């Protein structure tokens with residue numbers, strides 16, 4: 229099990245103590261920089277006794293830190309007191325040896341474990357692992373490498389390095405979006421802890437709070453046996469899918485975690501990910517939904533016909549990936565229970581999103597017409613599915629369609645005043661469906677509602693396509709309510 233360590237980067241001891249107090253129930257460790265200690269006010273130091281699992285970090289450089297080291301060397305009582313509060317001290321390898329040697333001998337004299345910290349840019353090849361092994365001095369020190377993976381290749385190199393270091397006490401503190409899965413999977417690879425950030429100090433998506441680690445990722449449950457799933461995309465840190473899938477594992481008691489993999493090279497990730505980080509299934513999002521297809525061993529009918537893949541599942545026997553598209557399941561979810569077969573459907577738009585919609589309606593046996601601003605795209609999509617097509621300005625000709633689906637980007641926030649059709653004669657017994665969900669009610673849906681038509685938006689699509697992904701990953705069908713949908 230890896231621990232949750234709060235990053236206390238405030239400049240004063242008082243403010244660092246305040247955040248450790250605030251998070252004391254969700255953290256195991258707190259990393260406080262020694263530079264914030266004010267040796268002139270010894271009373272304050274006593275308050276460190278309240279910090280759970282204190283790591284006192286000496287990163288070098290600041291005047292106040294140098295003064296503390298001097299004070300510690302002159303005053304045995306002060307050393308005894310300060311080190312008495314620590315679980316670890318962390319010593320930067322670039323600290324002048326006269327300081328670091330002194331600190332290490334003092335800390336070891338009081339039985340405090342020492343972490344040696346260094347900063348490393350990629351690539352993270354054998355030299356990087358060798359450096360960690362050498363710094364550990366046969367287990368005398370724990371080693372903390374602060375790393376900044378810049379791409380998929382470096383992210384995978386860190387997993388490879390981690391697998392080779394699991395017998396040592398080490399921490400990878402990986403910065404940036406590419407670093408998030410490296411940090412989150414510490415518990416699988418034997419890392420000591422992951423840094424978390426107070427809500428106020430989070431300035432980027434890759435910085436996660438102790439609550440996110442505990443509540444979304446169930447970080448402390450991640451171990452060597454935990455199965456790894458996730459999402460590949462670029463960018464990916466805004467995705468809500470980790471929240472859904474991890475909640476599903478918790479509900480079903482499955483030992484698995486779902487993490488966001490920022491990815492600039494999906495082919496490389498699919499090739500190496502199963503071996504290097506044990507990944508078994510992935511959601512695929514923009515811009516990789518087409519790029520993954522050539523790498524797959526098997527694709528199902530939906531991927532072939534929609535031309536995009538949003539789910540891949542690893543087969544350990546064949547060492548290959550199978551691709552699926554669950555977006556069309558997501559689209560159909562709110563229409564469950566509605567008889568569609570043989571009825572008329574008008575689809576506005578012929579872009580990527582429209583393809584999943586047309587596929588879904590085609591499978592339901594509807595009589596479809598696709599209308600689009602550029603008629604060529606409508607014609608081409610129509611020819612693939614044997615549907616009718618027209619220019620969007622002629623949408624009015626297809627009046628009284630039972631189902632009208634709006635798939636263009638027109639009307640999406642902030643363009644809230646626009647609709648791709650100025651007016652349309654809705655079938656009052658029919659349904660108007662806009663796949664946009666921000667705003668909740670687009671101009672198009674407002675028009676439909678005013679005409680007395682049943683309306684629906686795309687708000688359930690993410691969760692419902694995720695339900696099908698969950699089934700493909702784990703073989704389990706979850707009750708929809710676990711993903712926030714109506715059962």
Ligand code: ATR
Nearest residue numbers: 577578579580581582600601602605636637638648
């Ligand atoms: P997505 O993957 O979201 O579907 P897309 O593939 O770029 O994105 O498709 C965007 C769709 O919105 C297309 O049908 C596009 O029409 P064109 O093919 O004629 O470009 C449609 N669209 C975008 N802006 C539009 C506008 N101002 N009026 C009408 N249709 C528009």
